[in-house]
Amino acid sequence: MSGKPASRGVPEGESPLPVDDRSVAARLFAIADAFAKPSPASALSLSAIAERAGLPLSTTHRLVAEWVAWGGLTRLDDGRYSLGMRLWELGVQTPTARNLRTIALPYLEDLYESSREHVHLAILDGHDALYLEKLSGHSAVHIISRVGGRLPLHSTGVGLVLLAFAPTDVIQSYLATSLQRFLPQTVTSPEELRKRLAGIRAQGVALMSEEMTSGSSSVAAPIRDRTGQVVAAVSTVTRTADRPSPEQEHAVRLAAHGISRALGYRRAGA
Amino acid sequence: MSGKPASRGVPEGESPLPVDDRSVAARLFAIADAFAKPSPASALSLSAIAERAGLPLSTTHRLVAEWVAWGGLTRLDDGRYSLGMRLWELGVQTPTARNLRTIALPYLEDLYESSREHVHLAILDGHDALYLEKLSGHSAVHIISRVGGRLPLHSTGVGLVLLAFAPTDVIQSYLATSLQRFLPQTVTSPEELRKRLAGIRAQGVALMSEEMTSGSSSVAAPIRDRTGQVVAAVSTVTRTADRPSPEQEHAVRLAAHGISRALGYRRAGA
Numbered sequence: 001m002s003g004k005p006a007s008r009g010v011p012e013g014e015s016p017l018p019v020d021d022r023s024v025a026a027r028l029f030a031i032a033d034a035f036a037k038p039s040p041a042s043a044l045s046l047s048a049i050a051e052r053a054g055l056p057l058s059t060t061h062r063l064v065a066e067w068v069a070w071g072g073l074t075r076l077d078d079g080r081y082s083l084g085m086r087l088w089e090l091g092v093q094t095p096t097a098r099n100l101r102t103i104a105l106p107y108l109e110d111l112y113e114s115s116r117e118h119v120h121l122a123i124l125d126g127h128d129a130l131y132l133e134k135l136s137g138h139s140a141v142h143i144i145s146r147v148g149g150r151l152p153l154h155s156t157g158v159g160l161v162l163l164a165f166a167p168t169d170v171i172q173s174y175l176a177t178s179l180q181r182f183l184p185q186t187v188t189s190p191e192e193l194r195k196r197l198a199g200i201r202a203q204g205v206a207l208m209s210e211e212m213t214s215g216s217s218s219v220a221a222p223i224r225d226r227t228g229q230v231v232a233a234v235s236t237v238t239r240t241a242d243r244p245s246p247e248q249e250h251a252v253r254l255a256a257h258g259i260s261r262a263l264g265y266r267r268a269g270a
Numbered sequence: 271m272s273g274k275p276a277s278r279g280v281p282e283g284e285s286p287l288p289v290d291d292r293s294v295a296a297r298l299f300a301i302a303d304a305f306a307k308p309s310p311a312s313a314l315s316l317s318a319i320a321e322r323a324g325l326p327l328s329t330t331h332r333l334v335a336e337w338v339a340w341g342g343l344t345r346l347d348d349g350r351y352s353l354g355m356r357l358w359e360l361g362v363q364t365p366t367a368r369n370l371r372t373i374a375l376p377y378l379e380d381l382y383e384s385s386r387e388h389v390h391l392a393i394l395d396g397h398d399a400l401y402l403e404k405l406s407g408h409s410a411v412h413i414i415s416r417v418g419g420r421l422p423l424h425s426t427g428v429g430l431v432l433l434a435f436a437p438t439d440v441i442q443s444y445l446a447t448s449l450q451r452f453l454p455q456t457v458t459s460p461e462e463l464r465k466r467l468a469g470i471r472a473q474g475v476a477l478m479s480e481e482m483t484s485g486s487s488s489v490a491a492p493i494r495d496r497t498g499q500v501v502a503a504v505s506t507v508t509r510t511a512d513r514p515s516p517e518q519e520h521a522v523r524l525a526a527h528g529i530s531r532a533l534g535y536r537r538a539g540a
Contacts, residue, residue: 091361092418
């Protein structure tokens, strides 16, 4: 621990500023972020929050009390803290998430009924696929996605669709990063990925197999808004053994078209 | 406007404290709360935020900028502000909401498939039913519930169940409040409501018709945790014309039992 800058109150690898340069608001937000970074935590002790937020224990104690008073954090029986319901209440009211989810949900349910496997709705946020919704049956294949979670663009069905239809500069900057290989079949070569994205744009669908989680395959299709811009992607994830059938691909396309229409999209000539 | 205390920086009817007694954290949280109170707003101007939060415009301007920098608020093209995706991301990570929802979702989907009407999952929060999940078909009856929304306990199916199984002091204090009559059939007499709650406890199910929204009826049942305590309620809402059938009531009970079992509940003798 001695070599770490934490004793000077500097968050590890996050901010080069000494803690005193951060505003009260920034320190308060750093406390909430402690539950998301470096990895999601459902409960943290006061000292773990202090370390993750790069704050002295006394400051953390005082600011955590403010969060608790508001309801954004909850103190558990064991003395640790978790994110509180007030945060959830405000969060679900966020217009982007709420509107898109509300409009998409009946279509996602139809898709779920036809597949009985995982159904995903995701948007592009930075260099990640951010999962807005996930419907799962009792016996669906085990995968790591979760509502509010993020997964890479190059190794997930929804991610490939979102990347394929992203602005050119986003594609360039994403391909310039070091792409992680999760499984032997994960495509990490920028050249190969570029060709794949062109194929997805031409086909209007992404097929993915054994590239993120062993044993799972995915079909994903783009959702467009009134202006024709791709704003989200929908997918089903099935066991690789039950490799997506043409019917499954058709069902995903239909769901994507339905949601796009509900968002005001009209295909040229349609 | 002249008679209002807002000019002294005191939020209307909310806090008797002058604004200067509030900490920076409390003022920051008042800005987020502006999007929920007095009524949910998807977008607000700076001056509307200032008025709702009971803060001077200059303070509001500075603190809104801190929210935007963090991602908890987003500045829209028209200059107004809305709640941001960062808030949504943290909110959906809230353990209570996330765990209960994750466990319940497959059962809610089964229930949705059997009914094709609205399916609700709600918890008791203060004197309200707080809606954690809502699944709706394309053609379900129009009702006012929404995920993250709150509705009264005495006029909704899930609310009646949550109230019936609430601690005695919660029931007492709720019945001591003035109960709003939404429709002619809404039960607002404490004495009558007390009898109804006893019936719900005895039957293990609440039936509600034309008490909140014209044209809709509801069947709700309690969800218990490992300790046997009622922690949530599940319901379907159907058109009153298609008044809940015995099959529908059975399906809601089954879903509630399934979720309770998944939470670790074992009925005595089961």
